[in-house]
Amino acid sequence: xxxxxxxxxxxxxDGLAYAMFLxxxxxxxxxxxxxxxxxxxxxxxxxxxxxYVVVTxxxxxxxxxVPSLVIAAVVVGAVSIVFERVLYRRLYKSTDLEQxxxxxxxxxxxxxxxxYFYGPIPKSVxxxxxxxxxxxxxxxxxxxxxxxLIVLGAALIAVLWYAFERTNxxxxxxxxxxxxxxxxxxxxxxxxxxxxxxxxxxxxxxLGGGLAIQLFGLSPSFAVLYxxxxxxxxAVGGLGSLKGTLLAALVLGVFDTAGKYLLADAGGFFVxxxxxxxxxxxxxxxxxRE
Amino acid sequence: MAASDxxxxxxxxxxxxxxxxxxxxxxxxxAAEALPWLIAxxxxxxxxxxxxxxxxxLVMVMFALSLDLILGYAGIVTLxxxxxxxxxxxxxxxxxxxxxxxxxxxxxxxxxxxxxxxxFITGWFLLRYRGLTLLMLTLATAIMLQETGNxxxxxxxxxxxxxxxxxxxxxxxxxxxxxxHTYYLYALAVLAVVFYFVRRIVYSPFGQALTGIRENVRRxxxxxxxxxxxxxxxxxxxxxxxxxAGALFTQTNAYVTLTVFDFDNSAKVMxxxxxxxxxxxxxxxxxxxxxxxxxDYFSKLSPTFWQFGIGLVLVLAVLxxxxxxxxxxxxxxxxxxxxxxx
Amino acid sequence: xxxxxQVEGLNRSFxxxxxxxxxxxxxxxxxxxxxxxxxxxxxxxxVNLITGALRPHSGRVLLDGEDITRLSQADRARRGLAxxxxxxxxxxxxxxxxxxCMTIGERDGHCNNLWRSxxxxxxxxxxxxxxxxxxxxxxxxxxxxxxxxxxRQRLVxxxxxxxxxxxxxxxxxxxAGVPSSESHLILDVVAALDPDIAVLIIEHDMDVVFRFxxxxxxxxxxxxxxxxxxxxxxxxxxxRAVYLGQERHRGGHHG
Numbered sequence: 018x019x020x021x022x023x024x025x026x027x028x029x030x031d032g033l034a035y036a037m038f039l040x041x042x043x044x045x046x047x048x049x050x051x052x053x054x055x056x057x058x059x060x061x062x063x064x065x066x067x068x069y070v071v072v073t074x075x076x077x078x079x080x081x082x083v084p085s086l087v088i089a090a091v092v093v094g095a096v097s098i099v100f101e102r103v104l105y106r107r108l109y110k111s112t113d114l115e116q117x118x119x120x121x122x123x124x125x126x127x128x129x130x131x132x133y134f135y136g137p138i139p140k141s142v143x144x145x146x147x148x149x150x151x152x153x154x155x156x157x158x159x160x161x162x163x164x165x166l167i168v169l170g171a172a173l174i175a176v177l178w179y180a181f182e183r184t185n186x187x188x189x190x191x192x193x194x195x196x197x198x199x200x201x202x203x204x205x206x207x208x209x210x211x212x213x214x215x216x217x218x219x220x221x222x223x224l225g226g227g228l229a230i231q232l233f234g235l236s237p238s239f240a241v242l243y244x245x246x247x248x249x250x251x252a253v254g255g256l257g258s259l260k261g262t263l264l265a266a267l268v269l270g271v272f273d274t275a276g277k278y279l280l281a282d283a284g285g286f287f288v289x290x291x292x293x294x295x296x297x298x299x300x301x302x303x304x305x306r307e
Numbered sequence: 308m309a310a311s312d313x314x315x316x317x318x319x320x321x322x323x324x325x326x327x328x329x330x331x332x333x334x335x336x337x338a339a340e341a342l343p344w345l346i347a348x349x350x351x352x353x354x355x356x357x358x359x360x361x362x363x364x365l366v367m368v369m370f371a372l373s374l375d376l377i378l379g380y381a382g383i384v385t386l387x388x389x390x391x392x393x394x395x396x397x398x399x400x401x402x403x404x405x406x407x408x409x410x411x412x413x414x415x416x417x418x419x420x421x422x423x424x425x426x427f428i429t430g431w432f433l434l435r436y437r438g439l440t441l442l443m444l445t446l447a448t449a450i451m452l453q454e455t456g457n458x459x460x461x462x463x464x465x466x467x468x469x470x471x472x473x474x475x476x477x478x479x480x481x482x483x484x485x486x487x488h489t490y491y492l493y494a495l496a497v498l499a500v501v502f503y504f505v506r507r508i509v510y511s512p513f514g515q516a517l518t519g520i521r522e523n524v525r526r527x528x529x530x531x532x533x534x535x536x537x538x539x540x541x542x543x544x545x546x547x548x549x550x551x552a553g554a555l556f557t558q559t560n561a562y563v564t565l566t567v568f569d570f571d572n573s574a575k576v577m578x579x580x581x582x583x584x585x586x587x588x589x590x591x592x593x594x595x596x597x598x599x600x601x602x603d604y605f606s607k608l609s610p611t612f613w614q615f616g617i618g619l620v621l622v623l624a625v626l627x628x629x630x631x632x633x634x635x636x637x638x639x640x641x642x643x644x645x646x647x648x649x
Numbered sequence: 650x651x652x653x654x655q656v657e658g659l660n661r662s663f664x665x666x667x668x669x670x671x672x673x674x675x676x677x678x679x680x681x682x683x684x685x686x687x688x689x690x691x692x693x694x695x696v697n698l699i700t701g702a703l704r705p706h707s708g709r710v711l712l713d714g715e716d717i718t719r720l721s722q723a724d725r726a727r728r729g730l731a732x733x734x735x736x737x738x739x740x741x742x743x744x745x746x747x748x749x750c751m752t753i754g755e756r757d758g759h760c761n762n763l764w765r766s767x768x769x770x771x772x773x774x775x776x777x778x779x780x781x782x783x784x785x786x787x788x789x790x791x792x793x794x795x796x797x798x799x800x801r802q803r804l805v806x807x808x809x810x811x812x813x814x815x816x817x818x819x820x821x822x823x824x825a826g827v828p829s830s831e832s833h834l835i836l837d838v839v840a841a842l843d844p845d846i847a848v849l850i851i852e853h854d855m856d857v858v859f860r861f862x863x864x865x866x867x868x869x870x871x872x873x874x875x876x877x878x879x880x881x882x883x884x885x886x887x888x889r890a891v892y893l894g895q896e897r898h899r900g901g902h903h904g
Contacts, residue, residue: 322790526809529723
């Protein structure tokens with residue numbers, strides 16, 4: 018295979034895996050922001066929490082990696098409901114700034130708590146055999162973990178797409194994102210819908226956090242470092258849009274990977290440049306509503 | 308009939324006078340405004356060995372003041388204000404390290420101009436947007452500036468920065484001393500001058516228009532206000548002030564690194580301003596001082612504890628004290644004066 | 650003689666839904682025209698198109714013969730087009746006096762000044778107080794707008810529009826939301842408007858319409874149904890059928 022093709026395939030593969038991570042973690046944020054207009058900067062903290070749950074389960078309690086992912090998603094999703102009911106609910110009518118400040122405050126508290134219990138040094142997790150090493154896809158070997166990420170991502174996309182487009186609840190969510198007042202007047206209980214989407218979104222974020230450990234290592238600052246990335250994916254994709262989040266995750270994931278491959282030092286620049294260009298042309302993102 | 312008519316007219320004209328008087332005199336200096344300056348000078352005598360820290364507090368006060376112009380007065384929320392601080396800091400740093408230009412006061416002017424230009428250009432493009440879009444655009448701009456600096460780390464020193472900068476004596480006479488005394492008074496003087504300008508702007512008709520934009524931008528459009536130009540103007544000025552703060556930062560630290568562009572810096576100055584109280588000029592003084600002092604104390608005790616505490620304070624502030632510390636003081640003041648009446 | 654305000658062939662849709670269909674309207678100097686129509690007829694949309702808050706898909710708006718279709722809201726306001734909103738758009742956290750001073754300051758370009766204090770413009774303050782006097786709002790001058798009862802806030806809304814010294818004034822249901830006991834305040838003001846100003850008023854209350862209007866335009870489903878004098882409209886069978894069946898005689902309700 019010619020060299021540039023090899024590089025291109027590597028970029029696509031790694032970019033795709035990265036994009037899956039971005040999508041899984043950000044989709045919850047996009048839908049909740051689109052549904053309730055609530056700026057939740059603690060979303061990264063939920064992802065971080067999921068990661069640490071996985072760390073504890075796998076390293077201290079000997080639970081398998083994949084079961085830990087599931088448990089982490091469920092636990093964090095359930096806990097997030099408490100936050101939503103007790104705290105977030107009170108700020109739905111507040112200004113953007115107040116929501117930003119409250120959730121940043123929560124994120125700080127979460128980071129400090131994680132540092133207290135786990136220390137600042139990045140953690141890793143023990144992976145089962147089938148996720149280590151490489152998998153042979155005919156013309157090349159690819160890291161199994163990334164392949165797993167891509168497959169898992171694709172599966173989740175299919176499930177979410179089905180839930181969004183083909184179920185009753187999905188229809189209600191789409192309606193409420195489109196026009197909340199209209200949805201309420203038709204009898205849709207938007208509050209309960211929001212709690213549900215919030216819980217699922219936070220659960221997915223926790224899943225993403227667990228998956229990220231192998232990619233980037235997990236330290237408390239994950240909550241803020243990657244938050245910027247999630248916000249960018251959401252802003253570029255458009256609030257409340259599954260399609261938008263996916264497209265944005267793909268574009269940003271591949272561009273970022275390409276940048277890092279091809280221009281080592283300048284790599285990080287790309288994501289932000291793409292963000293600025295997209296937002297200047299389409300301020301509401303790819304599929305956002307103006 | 309005639310008598311009561313005259314009384315009504317007399318009443319009305321005295322009401323007019325009272326109303327006019329309030330507006331005519333609002334910009335005058337009140338005695339209480341001397342307080343922060345007196346405290347700053349007192350600190351010089353009371354804590355002579357903490358003067359380098361004192362300079363940092365003054366730097367952050369100026370930085371928070373610049374943010375108040377856009378956030379407190381114009382009501383624009385951004386996440387990239389550190390960009391201008393960084394441009395100012397690096398203007399002075401690069402001039403000193405690469406061009407051997409070490410005169411401090413001209414450095415301040417250069418920083419103000421450079422940061423102002425960046426503010427004007429980015430403001431002109433970005434202030435057409437609001438909400439999440441603007442947050443992301445301003446955040447991305449700051450990060451891109453940082454990454455650009457990183458790209459040419461041969462010039463900028465990258466994340467290791469430009470250490471060991473030296474500056475010429477102020478006005479040719481006052482030299483840097485080990486305890487930072489000269490630089491504290493220098494920073495205080497610069498802050499006083501900058502504050503004077505900012506205060507005039509805030510009390511001017513332009514400043515009034517800013518509060519109008521904050522209160523109801525729809526109405527502003529409807530009465531013919533050139534909203535975008537007003538915002539670009541205040542954004543440019545705020546950028547220049549932030550640039551001066553950054554320049555002072557480099558001068559008082561004799562050192563600058565790319566971390567001045569961090570999102571952390573933008574978030575920190577916003578927290579300081581919110582804590583003190585937005586839209587009140589002196590909120591920057593109160594918030595920055597309280598934050599820096601508490602951070603200095605607690606982060607030495609335990610950085611984790613400090614971070615948790617700041618997070619908790621933010622949550623509590625949003626839930627219970629939206630107008631910041633100054634708002635609390637005002638409420639206490641009102642409560643006391645109401646108790647006195649009864 | 651050139652009309653103060655001229656609307657030609659104005660069209661606007663929201664997605665597939667046409668909300669303004671080929672509207673033609675002319676207001677001469679000193680006009681007193683009411684714009685009526687059933688709910689959802691597109692009256693406020695039309696006002697938004699005239700003031701520039703919305704862009705039309707086709708058609709023109711002319712102010713004193715000048716084509717202002719491409720101009721921004723602010724540019725149109727500076728050329729003498731003022732409006733009130735159906736729901737008050739005021740500077741709620743500021744005092745009534747400041748609300749007026751802001752308006753006059755923007756009108757005369759004072760707000761471009763960053764250096765002199767706002768208070769030094771005595772002439773602005775005096776004019777603001779004159780406006781408040783004429784609307785009997787002087788006693789409220791130093792009160793924050795959000796502390797005023799809704800009826801008096803509505804007066805401030807009109808005061809702001811008048812302080813712009815407009816040539817054309819668009820009032821969107823000025824008495825909406827005002828309790829009946831206070832609505833006469835609004836209506837007295839409307840009745841006493843400067844005879845030189847061209848006034849278009851959206852209204853549901855037929856008493857107000859017949860008292861105030863010299864001409865009426867009836868808007869139905871975004872298109873001009875008919876125009877005429879109050880007598881002509883009142884005797885028009887089709888108008889009755891379409892709209893006057895919903896007539897209300899009480900003031901002070903939401904449109």
